[in-house]
Structure formats: structure tokens, C-alpha cells
Amino acid sequence: MFGQGKRLVCGLVCEMEHRVAALRSQLADLGQEHVLAGLESGDGSQRESLVEQLSGIDLPLFRRALADVVRTFKGKQDRLPIPPKPFPQAKWEGLQNWISSPDDVPTGNDDTAGWWSEGLRLVADGEVAVLVLAGGQGTRLGPGAPVAKGMLELSVPEPKSLFQLQAERLLLVEDLASFVTGTEIKRRIPWLVMTSDATDSATRAFFEEKAFFGLDKSQVWFLKQSSLPCVDLNEGHAMLMETPWKVAMAPAGNGALFSDLRAAGFIKKLSSQGIKYVQVYAVDNALARVADPVFYGFVHEHQAEVGVKVVSKKNAKESVGVVCLHQEGNSAEKSERYGVIEYSEMPQSMTTAKDDSGELQFRAAHICINMFSVQYLEKLTDSDYQLEFHPAVKRIPHMRENSGTWESVNPEKPNGIKLEQFIFDSFQCCDSEKVALLEVNREEEFAPIKNAVGPGVADSAATATELLLALKRRVNSLPPKAGTLSKGFSLLKAYAGGATQDITSDLVNLSVE
Numbered sequence: 001m002f003g004q005g006k007r008l009v010c011g012l013v014c015e016m017e018h019r020v021a022a023l024r025s026q027l028a029d030l031g032q033e034h035v036l037a038g039l040e041s042g043d044g045s046q047r048e049s050l051v052e053q054l055s056g057i058d059l060p061l062f063r064r065a066l067a068d069v070v071r072t073f074k075g076k077q078d079r080l081p082i083p084p085k086p087f088p089q090a091k092w093e094g095l096q097n098w099i100s101s102p103d104d105v106p107t108g109n110d111d112t113a114g115w116w117s118e119g120l121r122l123v124a125d126g127e128v129a130v131l132v133l134a135g136g137q138g139t140r141l142g143p144g145a146p147v148a149k150g151m152l153e154l155s156v157p158e159p160k161s162l163f164q165l166q167a168e169r170l171l172l173v174e175d176l177a178s179f180v181t182g183t184e185i186k187r188r189i190p191w192l193v194m195t196s197d198a199t200d201s202a203t204r205a206f207f208e209e210k211a212f213f214g215l216d217k218s219q220v221w222f223l224k225q226s227s228l229p230c231v232d233l234n235e236g237h238a239m240l241m242e243t244p245w246k247v248a249m250a251p252a253g254n255g256a257l258f259s260d261l262r263a264a265g266f267i268k269k270l271s272s273q274g275i276k277y278v279q280v281y282a283v284d285n286a287l288a289r290v291a292d293p294v295f296y297g298f299v300h301e302h303q304a305e306v307g308v309k310v311v312s313k314k315n316a317k318e319s320v321g322v323v324c325l326h327q328e329g330n331s332a333e334k335s336e337r338y339g340v341i342e343y344s345e346m347p348q349s350m351t352t353a354k355d356d357s358g359e360l361q362f363r364a365a366h367i368c369i370n371m372f373s374v375q376y377l378e379k380l381t382d383s384d385y386q387l388e389f390h391p392a393v394k395r396i397p398h399m400r401e402n403s404g405t406w407e408s409v410n411p412e413k414p415n416g417i418k419l420e421q422f423i424f425d426s427f428q429c430c431d432s433e434k435v436a437l438l439e440v441n442r443e444e445e446f447a448p449i450k451n452a453v454g455p456g457v458a459d460s461a462a463t464a465t466e467l468l469l470a471l472k473r474r475v476n477s478l479p480p481k482a483g484t485l486s487k488g489f490s491l492l493k494a495y496a497g498g499a500t501q502d503i504t505s506d507l508v509n510l511s512v513e
């Protein structure tokens with residue numbers, strides 16, 4: 001008996017030693033062996049947890065990510081071999097604003113009205129889904145912020161979380177589709193919620209606590225995105241340690257969406273359910289039109305694979321990526337591909353460049369509301385195309401081993417790098433004629449929350465609340481419509497105005513003729 005127990009312990013120890021040896025050689029190959037230092041001092045469970053964590057890291061992916069980032073630091077010219085061109089003026093003028101007045105929408109006379117009805121038909125036929133990018137850590141919001149940005153409450157005027165506002169809009173679109181088509185919709189709109197290690201458990205618990213905001217539990221599909229180790233800024237880019245037994249990790253950027261969707265089997269699931277389009281949006285935009293029928297209809301009518309909402313950039317300093325055209329090939333066979341230059345990577349000369357009319361040359365701002373056809377998602381993830389990794393330079397508190405003792409480092413300045421893929425790099429894989437841009441009204445669709453509230457600070461919960469309340473006031477002041485359209489119009493107003501309590505409760509009393 002005793003002998004068997006001894007053999008078992010020996011077996012476990014030997015297995016652990018084997019795993020450590022295998023990891024040591026893989027890590028040494030990457031110049032990252034230092035992450036095993038904690039094994040010298042940890043107790044059994046600490047050592048085990050470090051080995052467990054390291055075994056779960058996708059080291060080949062880490063190697064590729066690091067190589068991309070090193071190349072970026074070596075010289076930006078590698079990334080942009082031919083300078084990108086601004087989105088052309090002629091095309092810009094052809095972009096459409098929609099719903100400047102919600103009065104336009106149900107009349108059925110112009111493009112917008114057509115897209116609106118077509119979009120609602122797609123909703124009613126169960127051909128659409130929507131996905132919220134909610135894996136970001138929201139560190140810019142400061143220490144008092146919730147773990148997941150979607151849990152952030154705005155006073156509009158009653159307190160509502162971003163997730164709740166979004167769920168309400170989703171429910172309104174379902175009601176609208178059913179109202180307009182006069183039938184029950186074929187399928188509740190699937191709402192894919194992309195979380196990360198940093199936000200997953202808090203987000204799931206929040207949805208449970210709020211009873212899924214009145215949605216069907218089965219229509220919410222959680223997807224936890226992948227994470228990668230953070231590295232320091234110095235040459236060599238050593239992985240940073242959160243504790244002696246834990247590598248500091250960060251979500252791998254919103255572009256991780258594609259491979260993670262595929263790995264979770266969600267692309268197959270979408271396709272097998274007959275879903276054609278997925279609208280993807282950032283969680284931190286208080287005015288995002290969730291499951292926007294106009295956007296579905298617009299992309300469908302243009303037979304596009306990728307749809308991109310843009311607004312005109314406010315000023316040169318605004319922290320937004322801009323849509324541009326990347327030129328490829330030689331002079332004989334030149335082709336152009338849509339892309340986005342992120343604000344953090346845009347050279348000053350391009351940021352401030354003006355055209356002949358005095359407008360910013362690069363001003364088609366990407367607001368992180370995009371559409372992908374499911375066919376395109378299949379094509380992209382079946383291909384060899386790999387989204388590039390970008391360095392996100394951040395302040396990363398960590399622990400460091402110094403002659404056998406561990407000390408905490410709380411840097412004041414950015415000291416580390418998070419390795420991130422960007423969602424918009426997927427546009428470059430799409431033929432340019434299959435990409436459709438829709439210009440939308442910033443006051444109606446773009447209220448980003450990026451920074452902690454403070455005097456004169458842009459893009460905070462306070463500025464977003466103001467924008468939401470201003471839109472509500474505007475939409476609520478529109479004269480009521482009598483007759484058949486009254487209910488549809490009220491639903492529409494509630495949707496356009498951010499699902500106000502007062503309008504939605506009024507709906508109960510509205511009769512449809």
C-alpha cells in the first residue's frame with residue numbers, strides 16, 4: 001500500500017518535471033525562460049498553477065505576435081510599403097446620412113427607407129445576428145470603473161448600464177420587425193458577447209443578475225476571446241509577471257474575434273442557422289444602434305461582404321482610426337484595398353494633412369461598428385490570411401525578480417506592450433468592391449466612452465450621457481404620428497433615441513389601426 005502511494009507521488013512529480021523540462025526548452029527558444037523563476041520559491045499549488053498557465057499559452061502565436069511587433073518598432077515603413085491614400089472625396093460625397101429626422105424612415109421613398117424595410121425583413125426572417133466587442137480592459141476609465149465596460153451605468157436619467165441600453169435596442173428591433181411584417185419573427189436575434197479573461201466572469205454574472213435584460217437566455221452566446229502575455233518595452237521584450245507564479249496577460253485585441261469565433265464553432269453555427277450578416281460593434285459607444293436594420297439592408301443591397309460605418313472626424317486630434325486605401329502591386333497591376341490607420345499609428349503629417357477645400361484628408365473615422373457577411377467570415381477564417389499584431393504600449397504594473405527576491409513595480413509611464421490584433425485589418429482581405437461604407441450622423445450614433453470623467457475631458461461617461469440625453473430630447477420633440485404608423489413610429493423613436501423609458505411605456509397604450 002505504502003509502496004503504491006510512493007509510486008503515485010513519484011509518478012506525479014516525474015510528470016511535473018517532464019512538463020517543466022518541455023516548457024523550459026520552448027521558453028528558452030523564445031528567450032523567455034525567466035518566467036519559470038517562481039518555481040524556485042513557490043509551494044506545490046503555486047508551481048502547479050504557473051505550469052498550468054504556461055501550458056495554456058499559445059507560444060507559436062506569441063512568437064508570431066512578437067515578430068510583428070518587433071518589425072513595427074524597427075521601422076514603420078515595413079508596415080506601409082506604399083503610403084496609403086485617403087478615402088476619395090468623390091466617394092465620400094456619395095456616402096449616405098440616414099435618419100437625420102426619423103420622419104424619413106417609414107415613408108419608403110428613398111434609399112434609407114428601402115434599407116430600413118429590407119433590414120427589418122432580414123430580421124424577421126432570422127437572417128441576422130449582432131456581436132458586441134466586450135473583451136477590452138477599459139483601463140483608461142480609471143480605478144473606480146467596473147471590470148467590464150458594458151456594466152458601466154449612465155444616468156439617462158434613470159441609471160442604465162451600457163449592456164442594458166444595448167439589450168433594449170435589440171428588443172426594439174425585434175418588435176419593429178414583427179410590427180412591420182405583421183408576423184412573429186422567425187428567430188430571436190442572436191447576441192454574441194465577446195468577453196476575455198479580464199471581463200468574462202463579471203459579464204456573465206451581470207447578465208444573470210439582470211435576468212438577461214428580458215432577452216431569451218438562449219439568444220445570448222458568450223464567446224471568450226484569447227489572451228497573450230504582456231511584454232516589456234525594452235529590447236528582448238521579456239514577458240512580464242503579474243505575480244511570481246502568474247504571467248501578466250492581456251486580451252489579444254478585438255481582431256482576435258475571427259479566429260476565436262471559428263475556434264468556438266460559432267461561424268458554423270451561424271451558417272447552419274441560415275444567418276447571413278453579423279453586425280459587430282464596440283461596447284463603449286452609448287449611441288450604438290444595435291442590430292441596425294438600415295445597416296443590414298444597406299449591406300445586403302450592396303451585396304457587400306464587409307460594411308463599415310463612418311463619421312466625419314471632428315478634428316485632427318480626435319482619437320479615431322481613419323479609413324484609407326492601401327495600394328498593392330506594381331504599376332501595371334495596381335489594386336486598392338480598404339484599411340484603417342489607427343490613430344496611435346498615424347504619422348503626424350497624415351493626421352493634419354488637409355485637402356484643397358481645407359478639410360482633413362484622412363477624415364473617414366472608423367467608429368468600430370462594422371458588418372460582416374457570414375460567408376465572408378467563413379472565407380476569411382478558412383484562408384491562410386493572418387491578421388497582423390500591433391503593439392499597444394501601456395502602463396503595466398508587474399512583479400520582478402531581483403537576486404532571488406520579488407519586488408512590485410508600479411510604473412508611472414508606459415513600460416510594456418500588449419500584443420493586439422485589430423478588427424479592421426480584416427477589411428484588407430476583402431475585394432474593395434465588396435466593402436461598403438455608410439456615413440452616419442455622429443450625434444445619433446457615436447458617443448464613445450474612453451476616458452475617466454473630468455473637467456474638459458472628451459469621450460467620457462459624462463459626455464456620452466449628454467449626447468444620449470440630447471438625442472432623446474430631439475427625438476421626443478418630434479410630433480407624434482397618428483394612424484397606422486403610430487406604433488411603428490414610437491418604436492422607431494425609442495430605438496433612435498436610445499430606448500427611453502417614457503416612450504417605451506407609452507407604447508403599451510398605442511393602438512395600431
Ligand SMILES: CC(=O)N[C@H]1[C@@H](OP(=O)(O)OP(=O)(O)OC[C@H]2O[C@@H](n3ccc(=O)[nH]c3=O)[C@H](O)[C@@H]2O)O[C@H](CO)[C@@H](O)[C@@H]1O
Pocket residue numbers: 133134135136137149194196225251252253254281282283284319320321322340342343365366367368420421422423424448450
Ligand atoms: C482597434 C480598434 O478597433 N480601434 C478603434 C477603437 O479604438 P480604441 O482605442 O478606443 O479601441 P479599444 O481598445 O477601446 O477597443 C474597441 C472595442 O474593442 C473591444 N476590445 C478591445 C481589445 C480586446 O482585446 N478585445 C475587445 O473586445 C473593446 O472592449 C471595445 O469595445 O475605437 C475607435 C472609435 O471609438 C476607433 O476609431 C478605432 O479605430
